[in-house]
Amino acid sequence: MIQFDNVTKVYPNQSRPALENVNLSVEKGEFVFLVGSSGAGKSTFLRLVLKEERPTDGRIHVAGKDLARLTNWKVPYLRRRIGCVFQDFRLLPNKNVYQNVAFALEVIGKHRRFIKKVVPEVIDLVGLEGKHERMPDELSGGEQQRVAMARAFVNRPMILLADEPTGNIDPATSIGIMKVLDRINRTGTTVVMATHDAAIVDSMRKRVIELEYGKVVRDQNRGVYGQAY
């Protein structure tokens, strides 16, 4: 589903590469934690998958497409197959829960009838039934992240990228968020989650990829957050 072959990314005006010779592959339906300290290259990895950045060297395949050969005007169609969740939620403050989720479908030109059918389903899936009319500032952080996840998942992407989704949320609420991510993963969606949250990684026992200074230093099935020698 995601394949990196010898990928190196050097940002302009920087000598140290953000990613260096990264080789890895994530299969369909996998749940992967991406761990590592700040600046290790987690965000760069996610940006490369979205083709927000181009690799300096190496090849990237996402959903069977060679990103180097994907023309600019086809990039939006790639992004429709990838959902994104962030630490800061990125909801539209002037739209309610329903409108925020529906926005993702409106802007890719889906029909109103289709939107009316699928948006409530997804809001139920993330556990926000009955809160369609709430505005973002009337919701707790955990609930806002659920809205963001609903928006990321409403178009049934093949891949869900989560960049520290529990970064702004207390541990108890984080468990609920992880349950939603797990539920999404069980529908066959590949989930890649960058995180600092050791407790979550340890409790989920999923594949863990650790980055350090732009290199993959550990790739472990059913791994934990800390080094396990």
Next chain:
Amino acid sequence: MRSNFVFQEIWVGLRRNLTMTIALIVVVAISLSLLGTGLLFVKQVDSTRTYWQSKVEISVYLCYADSANPNCHGAVTTAQTTSLEQRLKGMPQVQNVTYVSQAQAWALYKQAFVNDQSYVSILKETDMPASLEVKLVNPGADYNIVASSVTGAQGVDSVIDEMNILDKFYRLLDGLRNAVVIVALILVVAAVLLVANTIRLSAFNRRRETGIMRLVGASNFYIQLPFLLEGVIAGLLGWVLSAALLIGVKSLLLNNLQQYFNYNVGLSGGDLVEVIVLAMVIGVALCGVTSFLTLRRYLRV
């Protein structure tokens, strides 16, 4: 494409930076109407020129008894007149030649100053020169050739091109037109900068929305269309204002100018419509292209 979504976005965009939008509309309106006025002037000058060129002639004044010109030795003889007339008629640039005798010239003079007898009383018929009125095929270009062929010839007092007199009038109109067009072009530059700035502000105001649109895979066209249309709609509103101003310019300024100069070569309604349509094309293209180029810089994939 969900059109009501797009229109909602445009409305939000135009309302959010209302002051900039109003400034934009006004500048577009003024620059377009000045540009249009310039075009109307061009048309007016052209039609005036065509009108007069069909009328103007070269006047070849012939020597008369008291000519001050040293080239003249007494009044012109009939033989000299005939030979001059033959020579002019033989030239390919000449359409026709009419002989105006002293008596005819005197009659015309008296008629011109019928209200001012003092002018008439100081002259008499023999003070009027006889002349050959030469009509040219192409009055703008051939004056020099024809004039030089008879200047200094036996029996010729002076050669006067009526074009020279009209040229002063044209220079005035041309200068007016150039001034209007220069101011219009400066304003067009201001309008372009203002469009770019308005669109940039608009894009900045809505960076959250566009960021999410990019993320969920909205096509570039879909993301950019509301901004593009925002620019074009502002351009269209400016054009509507400028059309009203142009109609005013035509009916108040140009029509009065004609009455003042006492000739009847008014611009038709068709000319006005042509200029207004041209102003629309320029206005919409200006705003559309500027918006598009600005968006390419500020809404990257």
